[in-house]
Amino acid sequence: MAKEIKGKIKITSKGAGYVESEETEEDIKIDSSSLKTAMHQDEVLVVLLPKKKGEGLQGEVVKVLKRAKTRFVGTIEKKKSFSFLHPDDPKMYVDIFLPTGKVKNKEKALVEIVKWEDPKRNPEGKIIKFIGKKGDNDTELFSIVLERGLSIDFPESVEKEASEIQKKAILKEKRRDFTEVPTFTIDPKDAKDYDDALSVRKIKEDLYEVGVHIADVSHYVEEGSKLDKEARKRGFSIYLVDRTIPMLPDILSNDVCSLCPGVERMAFSAVFRINKEGEIKEKWFGETVIVSDKRFTYKEAQRVLDKGSGKFHFELSFLSSVSEKLRKKRIDKGALNIEEDELYFHLDHDGRPLSIHSKEHFFTHKIVEEFMILANEQVASNFNTLYRIHEPPDKKEINDLCAFLSNFGHRVEKKGKEITSHEINRIFEKIKGKDEEFLVRSVVLQSMSKAAYSTKNKKHFGLAIDNYTHFTSPIRRYADLLMHRIVKKKLKKEKVNSGNYEEVARQISLTELDVLDAERNSIAYKQVQYMMERVGETFEGVISGITKFGIFVREVETKAEGLISIRDMEDDYYVLDEETYSLIGMRKKKRYALGDKVKIKVAGGSVETKRLEFVFARS
Numbered sequence: 001m002a003k004e005i006k007g008k009i010k011i012t013s014k015g016a017g018y019v020e021s022e023e024t025e026e027d028i029k030i031d032s033s034s035l036k037t038a039m040h041q042d043e044v045l046v047v048l049l050p051k052k053k054g055e056g057l058q059g060e061v062v063k064v065l066k067r068a069k070t071r072f073v074g075t076i077e078k079k080k081s082f083s084f085l086h087p088d089d090p091k092m093y094v095d096i097f098l099p100t101g102k103v104k105n106k107e108k109a110l111v112e113i114v115k116w117e118d119p120k121r122n123p124e125g126k127i128i129k130f131i132g133k134k135g136d137n138d139t140e141l142f143s144i145v146l147e148r149g150l151s152i153d154f155p156e157s158v159e160k161e162a163s164e165i166q167k168k169a170i171l172k173e174k175r176r177d178f179t180e181v182p183t184f185t186i187d188p189k190d191a192k193d194y195d196d197a198l199s200v201r202k203i204k205e206d207l208y209e210v211g212v213h214i215a216d217v218s219h220y221v222e223e224g225s226k227l228d229k230e231a232r233k234r235g236f237s238i239y240l241v242d243r244t245i246p247m248l249p250d251i252l253s254n255d256v257c258s259l260c261p262g263v264e265r266m267a268f269s270a271v272f273r274i275n276k277e278g279e280i281k282e283k284w285f286g287e288t289v290i291v292s293d294k295r296f297t298y299k300e301a302q303r304v305l306d307k308g309s310g311k312f313h314f315e316l317s318f319l320s321s322v323s324e325k326l327r328k329k330r331i332d333k334g335a336l337n338i339e340e341d342e343l344y345f346h347l348d349h350d351g352r353p354l355s356i357h358s359k360e361h362f363f364t365h366k367i368v369e370e371f372m373i374l375a376n377e378q379v380a381s382n383f384n385t386l387y388r389i390h391e392p393p394d395k396k397e398i399n400d401l402c403a404f405l406s407n408f409g410h411r412v413e414k415k416g417k418e419i420t421s422h423e424i425n426r427i428f429e430k431i432k433g434k435d436e437e438f439l440v441r442s443v444v445l446q447s448m449s450k451a452a453y454s455t456k457n458k459k460h461f462g463l464a465i466d467n468y469t470h471f472t473s474p475i476r477r478y479a480d481l482l483m484h485r486i487v488k489k490k491l492k493k494e495k496v497n498s499g500n501y502e503e504v505a506r507q508i509s510l511t512e513l514d515v516l517d518a519e520r521n522s523i524a525y526k527q528v529q530y531m532m533e534r535v536g537e538t539f540e541g542v543i544s545g546i547t548k549f550g551i552f553v554r555e556v557e558t559k560a561e562g563l564i565s566i567r568d569m570e571d572d573y574y575v576l577d578e579e580t581y582s583l584i585g586m587r588k589k590k591r592y593a594l595g596d597k598v599k600i601k602v603a604g605g606s607v608e609t610k611r612l613e614f615v616f617a618r619s
Helices: 137-147 156-165 226-234 250-256 298-307 313-333 363-382 395-406 421-431 437-447 478-491 498-532
Strands: 004-011 017-020 028-030 043-048 058-066 071-078 083-087 096-098 107-115 124-133 183-187 196-204 207-215 264-274 280-291 294-297 343-347 353-358 387-389 452-454 538-547 550-555 561-565 574-577 582-585 591-593 597-606 611-616
Touching: 004 028, 004 058, 017 058, 028 043, 071 096, 071 124, 071 137, 096 107, 107 137, 124 137, 137 498, 156 226, 156 250, 183 298, 183 363, 196 313, 196 363, 207 280, 207 313, 207 363, 226 478, 226 498, 264 363, 264 478, 280 363, 280 478, 294 298, 298 313, 298 363, 313 363, 343 498, 353 498, 363 387, 395 437, 421 437, 437 538, 452 498, 478 498, 498 597, 498 611, 538 591, 550 597, 561 597
Parallel strands: 028 058, 096 124, 183 294, 561 611
Antiparallel strands: 004 017, 004 043, 017 028, 043 058, 071 083, 071 107, 083 096, 107 124, 183 196, 196 207, 207 264, 264 280, 343 353, 387 452, 538 550, 538 597, 550 561, 574 582, 582 591, 597 611
């Protein structure tokens, strides 16, 4: 009897499968005819087929052990007495049969597979939710969220529980009173919830008290409540291009818990006595009551600093000076000096993008960032239970990164088999202002391990911090809410068993990947939508990828990426040089390499698949 091997299957967009298993050194290829209803990321049992000379391992699925996903978003294709759902997921290689029910043709829906036993027949599904007409802005954005198993609307019971919470009184007498201390929030212009505020007051010469005040969500959301269970399931607020899908109902996230200006709010605070060099002399953690005196946007706060006068100029100047010193200390210690481009989308009333450009960055972003990092680090160091960890890149990623950077003339110094964060910063400094800067930064970021939550401390490579947690955003991250509860228990000398939190840490770490994917896809959807209305127009681009089937180019302003197919490069016969990541013409020897600036024209694409087609623009 052939040996059965257990593993996880990955399905390609062409419908073939590859099984990863600890029992084999290489992946096992599964032909589309041998999948036996296995879907992407399912846990399966496979048997190996007789090995053919010159080919890798091949096998067939004999049993699906565990489904990774049973719900799919797609477009309904209506027939006379039945319908099919054509899934959005490119790795779902078969349509889902819908036997009965009133449906509209070309309507999008969320469907659950209820039966699929025969690989020669389509899986049978039932409709969980109608989303809307295909192509509508709301429909497409909600489809992105639902496809990843994330939630949009709150259950009625959760909304009801949230509305009852509004009646809770502020327990001012049990809290440290900061209502008379100069306090303000600094947030983006379009922010709706304010979960962190800063206060500053001078104690004596070269000693200042800085309060990092965080919305006390844990006072309102009780452990084990319907609200708590829903927040844990969601894990995070989701930031799409044109809207936020909150982790908590609006009545809490935008009102009761939010540190809105001019009203008393309960906070959970990290308070530091600190000198002008950023050295902490004393620290205190506990429940407070505050009043935010001013809601700054990043731009408004920057204007006060630049002007040298205005409301809270003294406080902002002190925070600015100290944050610069804190940032320098972190970078000297090895923190990655990464500045990612964020995009701003100017949309019309139907949600169609009118323009796309990089967001303005102000130093006031860094003021907030540094004091939030300080609070997170100090909370982790004093109440170590739940950590935000970031491991160094693995050996393969380092080797691939070194090979990539060598194409731009950058030699990477390794410490043993590892690359240090100091070395990455040196490369970032070297490429500053060069054509390949954004590309190198993107590839370096992709080579990094993903940050995660854990009860086991493995340090934070990117921030170069030994103890780190998430404490400062409990309105939009469940981990922070959980950390507030832990710190409160430890302040009361109650026993905290870290083992109780490991499963939650694992769950929200996985959810975070889906949330980030949804956010990225909402951006890609709007980028493609914008460019598809400009077919035939010429743009500046930078080559971001080279393959044997063509060249990927990222447009400079919108950062939209598209493919120039090799079949459209008719001026020569091009072949891939894998060592130099370039395509070279056989006759004219013209060479296209990563990082090259090129002029492109939008040739076509698909908003549905979020893919663009470019061609080279003639000079």
